[in-house]
Amino acid sequence: MTDPSAPQMTAPVSHPEQDGRGQDGRGQIIDGKAFARNLTATIAREVEIFHDRHGITPGLAVVLVGNDPASEVYVRNKALQTHRTGMLSFMHMLPESTSQAQLLNLIDRLNRDPEIHGILVQLPLPKHIDATLVTNAIDPRKDVDGLGEVNAGRLSLGLEGIVPCTPLGCLLLLRHELGSLRGLDALVIGASNLVGKPMAQLLLNEGCTVSIAHIDTRDTPALARRADILVVATGHRGLVRGDWIKPGATVIDVGITRIPTEGGKTRLVGDVAFDEARHVAARITPVPGGVGPMTIACLLRNTLTAARLCAGD
Template identity: 55%
Template sequence: MVEILRGDLIAQRIEGEVRDRIVQLQQQHDCHPALAVVLVGEDPASAIYVGRKKRAAARVGIRSIEHRLPADTAESDLMALIAALNADPAVHGILVQLPLPQQISSDRVLGAISPDKDVDGFHPVNVGRLSTGTGGLVPCTPLGCMILLDQVFDDLKGMKAVVIGKSNIVGKPVALLLLERECTVTVTHIHTRGLPDIARTADIIVVAAGVPGLVRGDWVKPGAVVIDVGINRVVDADGAKRVVGDACADEMDHARVITPVPGGVGPMTIACLLSNTVRAAEMALGLVDAAASD
């Protein structure tokens, strides 16, 4: 019988650890970690995500500063706001919610955030640090995936990992983190040939393709671990709406472990965002070296 690895329960533990770190920062350094969240436009999904992040920040004691800008905001105005947040010593983390309106370049905006305040881990400097194993702030979802894997394995050396999806947000960074742990990693994408056969060789499958039910039961060898990053909203034939992952969980009885959707990777992403914000505050105080790994 497959084990369901509940990320929401592990996220609660991480939140407790973050809360303890914040108390220590307040008592010993008179520092109150603060996260600035920038939302441009009225995208409903983005508003929901921002709301979840704000509530999570409040639970652990992170001060949340929200900047809501209209959809027609000029890129220059957003860049000016980011420059002001970069210069504000009371702001430790900056998060610009994606996607941005068409008139604004996401690459330019993310590149303008100070690497030491880039709690999403998307700045080219942090990407470079990740690729060379020299610390920095790590993207939240890949970091959450690795923490989940650490609940299953004591050591990842020599394991075969297949990553399905090559996005800059999940696929590429999680592959780098797996390589850092001495896994043998295959990264696959929409043009990969023979994907089911490649997946069947894996001890670990991390799927982040955004395709409901892509990974079928016969793609997974007995005893494999499946980390399902997909969050897809589907409508059943009877009109009922539900959220499903990229893996067919009901076909995975022969797997060792699978993460559920919802309740798996999603809560870990937010917990790692909180942890990154506190790490940024610790870096600002000189308590943690930006070039050091956790």
């Protein structure tokens, strides 16, 4: 099962209020793109070693139901990155009219296919398909998204398991920037099953004191001002303002929203008001170029982990 501690990038143990800010008084930008590039290169080397040892090439199957252009681009990028690490990629592009029974039959075939070590069903699914049922139909050993009940349960119990890609990427960035997280106060804003809940559990397992804020939380800014670590995953652009942030905190912005700009173009923004926050935080992820690249890198890492499970490593 996935151990979030490996592979790790070397980093000194530091206190979030003692360093991190530049000479201009602004917080350092956490370069998720560079970290993901290094992590992917490490995975490619490990894939080669794994193949030499076992004669097995890890294989990832990605299933997309429907014709959403953004999802199609995202899925094809996953396939490209999979090939670059020396793994096999299997794409299943299904029409919107695909029935739940047809999708479950495909998953059953992938579960039994020895060439497939990881299965990812791209979310969201069409409304006529039960996403929870589909997710739990994936063999837990091949559940590289880490969203099935078995892997979610193992995470909640502090046991080794396949961890959801985005929270795992956030954790690796935090470890790289801060070293040990033990004893730090952390706030996760957003309580989704995809990011918020597993992120909180990972931080708890690291020894943090963890709070979760959601739509019914009465005074989220007050909670945020106490947090050494602030992870924001709500989908509401610019929700977190600079005066919400504790001076010297580390801010991980998971949110991503595309907004129009002058000239008919668009740009991506996060859940945190970046310019305001950078004047207060010691470290902060940008959007884009922060958490996003880590998600795909961790998907590849989880696929290698799944292949190792199959080989008995």
